[in-house]
Amino acid sequence: MFGDIMGMMGKIKETQQKIEATKQRLNSVLVDEKSSDGLLEITMTANREIKNLHIADELLQDKEMLEDYLITTLNKIITKATNINEAxxxxxxxxGMPNIPGMDLFK
Incomplete structure (x- = not known):
């Protein structure tokens, strides 16, 4: 019985280490998003850290339009990055989860 518990604990610890390694790897996974007309471009990691932002000069002339572009494009790229991260x-x-009957949490 204790062997089973110790084995499960070891597997859980190993899984935690793999999760941490995956989180680190996701820092190098880049996601790109552009506005439909290409005036705004954003690059973000799968851990949702913005790495690059390009704003066309014409957007800098209209504060409200820039705000709208930022909101729309940021929401799209955050959704993409979150989906990759979660998957x-x-x-x-x-x-890495041990096979425990009745504990099908990740189906």
Missing amino acids: ELAAVAKE
Whole structure:
């Protein structure tokens, strides 16, 4: 019985280490998003850290339009980055979870 528990604890610790490694790797996974007309471009990591922002000069002339572009484009790229982040972390967590009957958390 204790062997099973110790084995599960070891597997959980290993999974935690894999999750941390995956989080670090996601710092180098880049996601790009452009406004429909290409006037605003954003690059973000899968951990949702903005790495690059390019704003066309014509957007700098209209504060309200720039704000609208930023809101729309940031929301899109945050959604993309979050989806990648969650899928990667869920895959690692599912792979490392011990098979406990009735505990199908990651189906």
